Amino acid sequence: MININELNKKEAIYCSWGDTVHYNNPLKYFTSCNGSFMIDEKDIEYLDIQMAYSAVNFGYKNSFFNDKLINQINKLPQIASEYLHEDKILLSKRINDSIEKFTNTKGRVHFNVGGSQAIDDSLKLVSINKGSRGVFAYEGSYHGRSIGASSITSSYRYRNRYGEFGNRACFIPFPYIFRSPFPDDPQKAEDYYVQQFERLFESEYQGIVDFKRNETEFVAFYIEPIQGTGGYIIPPKNYFKRIKKILDEYNILIVDDEIQMGFFRTGKMWAIEHFGIEPDIITFGKSLTNGLNPLSGLWAKEELINPEKWSAGSTHSTFGSNPLGMSLGMASFDWIEKKNYEKEITKKGKYFLNGLKELKKKYKVIGDVDGLGLALRIEICFPDGRTPNKELADKIKNDGLSGKIEFNGKKYGLILDVGGYYKNVFTLAPSLEITYDEIDMFFELFEFLIKMNIE
Ligand SMILES: Cc1ncc(COP(=O)(O)O)c(C=O)c1O
The missing domain is CATH 3.40.640.10 (Type I PLP-dependent aspartate aminotransferase-like (Major domain))
Incomplete structure (x- = not known):
C-alpha cells in the first residue's frame, strides 16, 4: 500500500501548487479506477459524479478505448x-x-x-x-x-x-x-x-x-x-x-x-x-x-x-x-x-433530474437543481433557498471524499466537484455509461451527506 504520510511530506517539498487547485483537505490520492468509480489506497470505491471534469464521458478503464x-x-x-x-x-x-x-x-x-x-x-x-x-x-x-x-x-x-x-x-x-x-x-x-x-x-x-x-x-x-x-x-x-x-x-x-x-x-x-x-x-x-x-x-x-x-x-x-x-x-x-446516446442520455438525464427535484423538495438547503442530458446542477444555499452556502458545499464535498458513507453494508465515497460563481454548486457530470442503479446509489450517498451536515 502507498504511504500517504510519506508522500505528503515529499509533496510539500517537491511539488509546485501552481499546477493544481490544491483544494482538498486532507489531500486525496487514488490508485485505480473502473467504470463510474475511483478507488483509493484502502480499496474503497468512490462513485465519481464528475468524471475528471467531464473528460471521461465513456467511463474509466473502458476496454474498448484501452x-x-x-x-x-x-x-x-x-x-x-x-x-x-x-x-x-x-x-x-x-x-x-x-x-x-x-x-x-x-x-x-x-x-x-x-x-x-x-x-x-x-x-x-x-x-x-x-x-x-x-x-x-x-x-x-x-x-x-x-x-x-x-x-x-x-x-x-x-x-x-x-x-x-x-x-x-x-x-x-x-x-x-x-x-x-x-x-x-x-x-x-x-x-x-x-x-x-x-x-x-x-x-x-x-x-x-x-x-x-x-x-x-x-x-x-x-x-x-x-x-x-x-x-x-x-x-x-x-x-x-x-x-x-x-x-x-x-x-x-x-x-x-x-x-x-x-x-x-x-x-x-x-x-x-x-x-x-x-x-x-x-x-x-x-x-x-x-x-x-x-x-x-x-x-x-x-x-x-x-x-x-x-x-x-x-x-x-x-x-x-x-x-x-x-x-x-x-x-x-x-x-x-x-450507441443510441441521444435517446439514452436524454432518458437517463430526466431520471437523474427528477431524483434531484425530489431531493430539493425535502431539503431547504438545495436552492436550485437543473439539468440537460447528463450535465446537472445542485445549488447549495442557506435554508432561505437562495443565499449561497459555500461552507456547506465544501463540507459535503470533503465528507464525500472521506470514503466513510455506509451503503449496502459497505463503506463508499462520493466524488463531487464544486463550481459556480459563489463556489456553492455541485456540477454533476457522471459517466454517460452510468447505470440506473448507480444513479439511485448517488441519491442515497448524497442524501446521507446532506443529512449528516444539516442535523
Ligand atoms: C469550457 C472549457 N474551456 C476550456 C477549458 C480548458 O481546458 P484545459 O483544462 O484542457 O486546458 C476547460 C477546462 O475545464 C473548460 O471547461
Whole structure:
C-alpha cells in the first residue's frame, strides 16, 4: 500500500501548487479506477459524479478505448507532427461531418494539446480574420488558464500578476435564470438578458459601436452553451438565437467552446445543437479521447481557416497530431456510433433530474437543481433557498471524499466537484455509461451527506 504520510511530506517539498487547485483537505490520492468509480489506497470505491471534469464521458478503464490505445502503441506510437498518418485525416473528417450535419457548412479541423491551447489557437484565428481587436465572453466563463485563455476567462484572479498580455474580454452577464430578477419566469429572464446585451448597441455612448464606420470594438463572442465551471447553468431555450441575430448584424463571430460540454454530455454531440444556432468556430478537447490523451482542437468555417488565411505553421505543437490521441479520437466516434446516446442520455438525464427535484423538495438547503442530458446542477444555499452556502458545499464535498458513507453494508465515497460563481454548486457530470442503479446509489450517498451536515 502507498504511504500517504510519506508522500505528503515529499509533496510539500517537491511539488509546485501552481499546477493544481490544491483544494482538498486532507489531500486525496487514488490508485485505480473502473467504470463510474475511483478507488483509493484502502480499496474503497468512490462513485465519481464528475468524471475528471467531464473528460471521461465513456467511463474509466473502458476496454474498448484501452484496446485501441494498446493497439496504436504497438503500431505507430509517435510521429513528428510534420508527417501525416491515416487517423489524423480520418478523425478530421469525422469531426467535420458531425458539425456539417447541423451547420450545413464546410470547415476544417485543427489540433493541439489541451483545451487552453485550442482556445489560444481560436484567438489567433479570430485575430487573423478580424484584426487584433476585443472579444466578448461571459461573466462566469471558464476557457482555461494559459495567458490567452485567461484573458477571456472571467476570474481576474487568473490574470492578476501576469501583466497585460492580450486583450481582456468584455464580460457580459450569462442568462442565469435562478439568479436573475425573474427566477420563476424563464421567458422574462430570457428577455432581460437579451435586452441587457442589445442595449450595448443602442448608441456610440455605450462604448461598443462606431456607427460612422459601422464597426464594433468586439469582433467575436466566446460562449459555453451550458456554462461549465460557472455552475452548469442552462440558458433559456431561445436566448442564443436572439443574441446571434444581434451578432449577425455587426458581423461578430461566435466561438462555441465545447471543451466541457461536447461529446454527448448534454444528450447531443455538441451542446450548441440544443439552441438552434450555427457557430463560426468550435473548440473541443477533454472527452475527445475519453481522457486518455490530452488532445484538443478546433473546427472553423472554411472561409476563416482555409490555408490562404491560416497558413501552414500558424500554430504548432510537437504532440499536436500525436497518433495515440488520434486513434483514441477515432475510438470515441466508433463508440458513439455503436450507441443510441441521444435517446439514452436524454432518458437517463430526466431520471437523474427528477431524483434531484425530489431531493430539493425535502431539503431547504438545495436552492436550485437543473439539468440537460447528463450535465446537472445542485445549488447549495442557506435554508432561505437562495443565499449561497459555500461552507456547506465544501463540507459535503470533503465528507464525500472521506470514503466513510455506509451503503449496502459497505463503506463508499462520493466524488463531487464544486463550481459556480459563489463556489456553492455541485456540477454533476457522471459517466454517460452510468447505470440506473448507480444513479439511485448517488441519491442515497448524497442524501446521507446532506443529512449528516444539516442535523
Ligand atoms: C469550457 C472549457 N474551456 C476550456 C477549458 C480548458 O481546458 P484545459 O483544462 O484542457 O486546458 C476547460 C477546462 O475545464 C473548460 O471547461
